[in-house]
Structures are given as C-alpha cells and as structure tokens.
Amino acid sequence: MTEEQNSKSGLTTSSNKVFGKMLQWQLSATAVVMVIALIVSGLHAGISALAGGLSVTVGAFFASKIAQRNSNEAATILVNLLKAEAVKIIIIVVLLFITFKLYKQLVPFALIAGLAAAALFSGAAMSKLDKTELEI
Amino acid sequence: MEALALIQAYTGVGIGLIIGLGAAGACIGIGIMCASFLEGAARQPEMIPQLQGKVFLLLGLIDASFIIGVGLAMMFAFANPLLSVVTAAN
Numbered sequence: 001m002t003e004e005q006n007s008k009s010g011l012t013t014s015s016n017k018v019f020g021k022m023l024q025w026q027l028s029a030t031a032v033v034m035v036i037a038l039i040v041s042g043l044h045a046g047i048s049a050l051a052g053g054l055s056v057t058v059g060a061f062f063a064s065k066i067a068q069r070n071s072n073e074a075a076t077i078l079v080n081l082l083k084a085e086a087v088k089i090i091i092i093v094v095l096l097f098i099t100f101k102l103y104k105q106l107v108p109f110a111l112i113a114g115l116a117a118a119a120l121f122s123g124a125a126m127s128k129l130d131k132t133e134l135e136i
Numbered sequence: 137m138e139a140l141a142l143i144q145a146y147t148g149v150g151i152g153l154i155i156g157l158g159a160a161g162a163c164i165g166i167g168i169m170c171a172s173f174l175e176g177a178a179r180q181p182e183m184i185p186q187l188q189g190k191v192f193l194l195l196g197l198i199d200a201s202f203i204i205g206v207g208l209a210m211m212f213a214f215a216n217p218l219l220s221v222v223t224a225a226n
Contacts, residue, residue: 064192067192081192089199092206093206096210112208116207119203122197123197125193
C-alpha cells in the first residue's frame, strides 16, 4: 500500500468515526431535550422537541454521506463539503416546514429547543476527532 | 384589525431580518474558514485528511446559528405567538 492510499484509508476510518460520533451526540441531545420537554410541558412538547432534533439529525446524516466522498484535491473536498451543507439546510427547512404545517398541536418553543440542542451539539464530536487522529 | 395587520407587517420584516442577517453571517464565516482550509491545504497537502473532518464539523457549528434562526423564523411565520395573544384578547 502506498503512503497516499494509507492516508486515504485513514481518512475514511477517521471520518466515519467522527460522523458517527456527531450523529450520536445529536441524538443524545435530542433525547435529553425531549425528556425535559415531556416532563415539563407534556406529550406534545416532547414530540415537538423530538421533531426539531430529528430534522437536524436527518439533515446531518445525509450531509455526512456526501461529505465522506474521497478525493485528493482540496478544491474537490471543499466543493463536496459545501454541497453537503447545502443538502443539510434544504432537508432541515423541508422537514421543519412539514412539521409546522402538519402537526397541529405543535409546541413551537420545544421544537426550537430540540433543534438548537441538536445543531449545537454536533460540534461536540471535535473531541472524538482529536482522539482518532492520534490513533492513525 | 389594524393591530393584527401591524403585527403581521412587523413580523414579516423581522423574519426577513432573521433570515437575511443570519445567512450573511454564516456566509462570511464559511468564506473565511474555506479560505483558511485552502491555504492550509496548499501549504501542507498531507494535512488534508485531518482538516476535512474538522472543516465539516465547524461548518455545522457556523451554520447552527443560521439553522436556529430559520427555526425561529418559521415559528413566527406559522405559529406567531404575538398574533395569538391579540386574537385571544379579541
């Protein structure tokens, strides 16, 4: 195996772990907010928080599939990352629109709380990134 | 009736500001980060694999404020709490 191939396979393993960890953090944050909303404001608040968190998590899942495409060129990697981000935003907006339109008993503040928690906790996977880099 | 129209008008302006300023801020942040990524990749191409994951996660963090803004804007568009207070009073 050449050094370049080693580097590429290392990237795939490291990236998979990081993206997996990111989704795990987002799901955990969504679950915590959902439980809090469920206890504080009832069933509909819990479902709203879950809907908000899941819209971000589903968007991030599809974005991570696009971002994992391998390439050696920095420009191609950057274009893939920007495409992934665009797909993520489109998916989140569509899912939120569907939620607001179809769910009549929606609790908006719980939805925003779930959405914010899931969006902000994606950065927590940075800690995992540093650990996997040491393993390579 | 006039109060309702005023609230709707100001809410529309607010939604525009939330989306517009949020998008502008996110775009500036992403532009700066992408420029730094290309600069780093040009200086040390062997660092590209390590940088890719970090750039993706930071893209998510930069966009988080915009996504939260979109959620708030949708709340004001579809389930405006200010409007419901006035309609309940009437």
